[in-house]
Amino acid sequence: MKRRALFKLAACGAAAASCGLARPADRTRLRVNVQTIIDCVPVVVAIKNGYFAQEGLEIDTSTSGGGAVGIPGLLGGAYDIVQSNTVSGLLAFSQGLDVQVIAPGAKMLPQAPTTEMVGRRGEAYRTAADLEGKSIGVNNRNGIVWLYARAWVKARGGDPAKVSFREVPFPQMEDAVRRRNVDAAFMVEPFKSAAVKSPELAVVGSPFGEVQPGTDAGHYLTTGKFAAQNPELLRKFTRALRRGVEWYNANLSTKEAQQIVSEFTRLPPAVLQEIVLPPMPLQVEVAQIRRTAELMRDHGMFAAVPDIDRYINKDLIAP
Amino acid sequence: MSRRTAMARWLPGAASVLLVLAAWEAAVRAGAVNPALLPAPSVVLSTLGGVLRAGEVFGPLRQTLQLMAAGYAIACVLGIALGIVMGRSEAGYRLFEPLVELVRPIPKPALIPPLFLFLGIGVKTMLFIVVLAAFFPVLINTVQGVRGIDPVLLNTARTFRLGRAAVVFKVVLPAALPMIAIGMRVSLAIALTLVIVAEMLAGENGVGFLILDMQRAFRIQHMYAWLVVLAAVGVALNAAFEWVERRLLPWRGRQ
Amino acid sequence: MHGTTTSIGLRRLLQGMSGIALVLALLALWEASARLGWVESRNWPPFTQVLLALWDGLRSGELLRLVASTVGFMLVGYAAGSAAGIALGLLLGLSPLAQRFASPLVETLRPIPIAAVVPPLILFLGVGDALKIFTVAFSTFFPVLLNTIAGVRDGSEVLRQTARTLRLSRAATLRKIVLPGALPAIFAGLRTSLGIALVVVIVAEMVAGASGVGHFIVQSQYAMQPAPMYAAVACLSLVGYALNRLVLVLERSALPWHGAS
Numbered sequence: 114m115k116r117r118a119l120f121k122l123a124a125c126g127a128a129a130a131s132c133g134l135a136r137p138a139d140r141t142r143l144r145v146n147v148q149t150i151i152d153c154v155p156v157v158v159a160i161k162n163g164y165f166a167q168e169g170l171e172i173d174t175s176t177s178g179g180g181a182v183g184i185p186g187l188l189g190g191a192y193d194i195v196q197s198n199t200v201s202g203l204l205a206f207s208q209g210l211d212v213q214v215i216a217p218g219a220k221m222l223p224q225a226p227t228t229e230m231v232g233r234r235g236e237a238y239r240t241a242a243d244l245e246g247k248s249i250g251v252n253n254r255n256g257i258v259w260l261y262a263r264a265w266v267k268a269r270g271g272d273p274a275k276v277s278f279r280e281v282p283f284p285q286m287e288d289a290v291r292r293r294n295v296d297a298a299f300m301v302e303p304f305k306s307a308a309v310k311s312p313e314l315a316v317v318g319s320p321f322g323e324v325q326p327g328t329d330a331g332h333y334l335t336t337g338k339f340a341a342q343n344p345e346l347l348r349k350f351t352r353a354l355r356r357g358v359e360w361y362n363a364n365l366s367t368k369e370a371q372q373i374v375s376e377f378t379r380l381p382p383a384v385l386q387e388i389v390l391p392p393m394p395l396q397v398e399v400a401q402i403r404r405t406a407e408l409m410r411d412h413g414m415f416a417a418v419p420d421i422d423r424y425i426n427k428d429l430i431a432p
Numbered sequence: 433m434s435r436r437t438a439m440a441r442w443l444p445g446a447a448s449v450l451l452v453l454a455a456w457e458a459a460v461r462a463g464a465v466n467p468a469l470l471p472a473p474s475v476v477l478s479t480l481g482g483v484l485r486a487g488e489v490f491g492p493l494r495q496t497l498q499l500m501a502a503g504y505a506i507a508c509v510l511g512i513a514l515g516i517v518m519g520r521s522e523a524g525y526r527l528f529e530p531l532v533e534l535v536r537p538i539p540k541p542a543l544i545p546p547l548f549l550f551l552g553i554g555v556k557t558m559l560f561i562v563v564l565a566a567f568f569p570v571l572i573n574t575v576q577g578v579r580g581i582d583p584v585l586l587n588t589a590r591t592f593r594l595g596r597a598a599v600v601f602k603v604v605l606p607a608a609l610p611m612i613a614i615g616m617r618v619s620l621a622i623a624l625t626l627v628i629v630a631e632m633l634a635g636e637n638g639v640g641f642l643i644l645d646m647q648r649a650f651r652i653q654h655m656y657a658w659l660v661v662l663a664a665v666g667v668a669l670n671a672a673f674e675w676v677e678r679r680l681l682p683w684r685g686r687q
Numbered sequence: 688m689h690g691t692t693t694s695i696g697l698r699r700l701l702q703g704m705s706g707i708a709l710v711l712a713l714l715a716l717w718e719a720s721a722r723l724g725w726v727e728s729r730n731w732p733p734f735t736q737v738l739l740a741l742w743d744g745l746r747s748g749e750l751l752r753l754v755a756s757t758v759g760f761m762l763v764g765y766a767a768g769s770a771a772g773i774a775l776g777l778l779l780g781l782s783p784l785a786q787r788f789a790s791p792l793v794e795t796l797r798p799i800p801i802a803a804v805v806p807p808l809i810l811f812l813g814v815g816d817a818l819k820i821f822t823v824a825f826s827t828f829f830p831v832l833l834n835t836i837a838g839v840r841d842g843s844e845v846l847r848q849t850a851r852t853l854r855l856s857r858a859a860t861l862r863k864i865v866l867p868g869a870l871p872a873i874f875a876g877l878r879t880s881l882g883i884a885l886v887v888v889i890v891a892e893m894v895a896g897a898s899g900v901g902h903f904i905v906q907s908q909y910a911m912q913p914a915p916m917y918a919a920v921a922c923l924s925l926v927g928y929a930l931n932r933l934v935l936v937l938e939r940s941a942l943p944w945h946g947a948s
Contacts, residue, residue: 176897208650284908285548294553379910445791526702537927539889545730625800663795670794
């Protein structure tokens with residue numbers, strides 16, 4: 114507790130004093146928690162290219178396995194900013210936890226689908242009759258993948274209650290489908306592209322594309338408390354991050370970008386060549402968050418849609 | 433047993449638990465702890481009350497206990513059997529020891545990929561995880577117990593020309609039983625712990641899965657409520673074990 | 688025992704080799720199953736690929752760094768948990784009243800698995816070294832405690848009566864009778880706990896870590912690199928084996944009168 118208070122004093126002081134390029138000793142430290150996934154590469158780019166340094170920020174990155182660890186860490190004061198998927202963030206907010214969105218993370222673009230439903234070639238997944246009674250593998254129940262898998266079944270006319278959703282970690286999904294533990298699985302890269310190389314498997318649907326093209330899949334979050342006390346710091350963070358996203362989008366296909374992605378995610382360059390690398394979003398699209406929240410309500414994740422206007426940081430994001 | 437001695441048995445323990453709970457409640461009310469992250473015992477208990485009233489406790493509890501019972505039973509049988517072999521036979525010990533000792537350090541989450549591949553994503557994998565973990569303390573303690581048997585007893589058995597099986601069941605097992613019992617008690621706790629882990633890694637229901645699910649949904653009060661259920665199960669199982677031990681091993685000189 | 692010293696030694700050597708032969712046979716089975724297509728999966732590389740990844744990892748020093756980091760944290764937590772377990776175990780073993788006070792608390796906390804406790808713990812300990820050490824200490828404490836209590840209480844009654852006959856003081860009884868009598872059980876607890884400690888530190892790293900072997904294992908899975916993942920697991924296996932052997936050696940030197948080997 115004391116440590117945090119001291120840090121905040123220092124941060125405010127440093128923010129007030131900085132103008133232009135800050136010397137290393139003057140930089141304010143921000144602890145950002147990310148996952149070693151492609152979505153978080155823009156942060157790495159912004160660090161590498163000095164965009165944060167130019168804003169007087171020293172970014173301390175730590176990695177973890179996602180919202181389940183990241184958000185508690187944020188709330189407990191271990192991090193200042195956390196990257197998380199939309200559903201985890203909304204769940205936390207709906208439970209009264211003090212989180213808010215400050216920057217865009219990732220977006221599901223129909224023209225560059227990274228996350229798709231993979232099933233067995235030759236089997237039918239078209240209509241409600243095909244889907245009901247089947248089992249679909251999702252990485253976590255009550256997560257974003259589960260939600261859109263259910264919404265996809267519904268969109269195809271089926272009743273999600275008649276489909277069984279089984280938890281399978283992403284790396285094990287291909288095995289699960291081939292072994293018939295599940296009939297289909299909602300896979301992310303690089304597992305999706307790898308799986309469809311197998312002759313028995315094929316993409317059988319694009320849940321995000323079919324249900325909600327342009328879904329905001331993830332964001333950067335902070336606590337309301339931190340935002341209230343460090344507005345300028347967050348503006349700098351989002352500015353530098355934005356430049357990182359712009360550079361990344363412009364240089365997606367270059368060897369340099371591939372090298373950065375490969376180093377960060379540990380995916381070998383050969384694998385990277387084969388997967389879909391979508392551009393990262395520059396804006397948070399509030400309407401998409403609202404739509405996701407409505408879906409969450411429809412599928413029983415909460416009783417009512419929470420107040421999205423209070424969920425986004427209005428200083429940084431246009432409602 | 434008189435009521436006074438019965439009370440003297442459980443009063444101190446109850447007192448210490450109540451003391452901890454009171455301190456926890458006070459800490460939350462005083463604002464020393466964030467109630468969203470560590471709710472007060474009163475809040476947790478009322479959430480638990482709600483779950484109990486809605487009858488939602490029994491299904492998951494039954495799943496967990498069934499899995500645990502199955503895993504524990506298999507682990508004990510395998511542990512004792514292999515432990516006797518390894519304890520009595522030097523050759524047997526040296527044959528299995530490297531394999532056992534190389535497999536033991538492998539953490540269960542690291543085994544998920546091959547387990548899902550070979551045993552699928554359901555009960556078989558979970559059972560394997562529980563057995564694999566709970567088996568080792570029983571094994572180690574059985575080996576230790578068997579090796580520590582007074583040679584006089586074994587010589588006596590030889591004098592009476594007891595057959596191999598008779599030696600095992602009439603001499604070895606009873607003599608090693610105190611040590612085996614220690615192992616079985618440790619294994620009981622491990623079995624419960626690992627059932628929860630297995631449910632978190634590969635389960636779809638049960639107390640462990642629910643604890644993880646509630647945590648992911650940030651329903652913190654419910655998560656703690658289920659942790660209380662888990663703790664209660666642990667206490668109950670331990671008490672049951674002690675009761676059985678008192679009956680079967682009365683010579684162990686308990687107070 | 689019949690036979691000369693040499694033939695006993697030779698028999699021991701052959702028996703020891705039989706154990707290794709069993710392990711090698713199983714590994715050969717693994718290799719065959721992958722190469723011959725009995726098991727076909729991206730997640731089941733032939734064992735030789737795992738060996739290659741192991742070699743690469745060792746040569747680059749990466750695996751060694753990871754192992755050193757993980758084992759270091761583990762040992763700190765293990766030492767803390769074991770010390771506390773033995774200390775409290777001696778107290779509770781000797782004083783039935785103290786045990787009645789502590790027992791429900793201990794039994795309440797014991798079954799809670801680390802995986803359930805890590806996210807709430809993160810709130811208080813952050814995601815770093817403190818978390819790893821605490822979770823290891825927490826898990827190590829209980830088996831050592833239980834074994835110590837049992838060891839103290841089951842110490843030979845004959846020896847205790849001998850102590851009384853000789854009118855040994857409390858401290859002397861503790862040092863010369865109770866403690867040595869409890870050592871076999873304590874060591875069994877220490878051995879069990881060491882295994883648990885290694886597993887727990889890895890689990891903590893897998894769930895909430897950013898460094899160490901556990902984190903590397905998860906990362907390799909998600910980077911679609913099963914061979915390095917299995918190489919790390921093999922490393923863990925060997926490290927665990929070595930540590931266990933170490934405890935055995937220490938045990939044998941402390942308890943020369945115990946056991947056949």
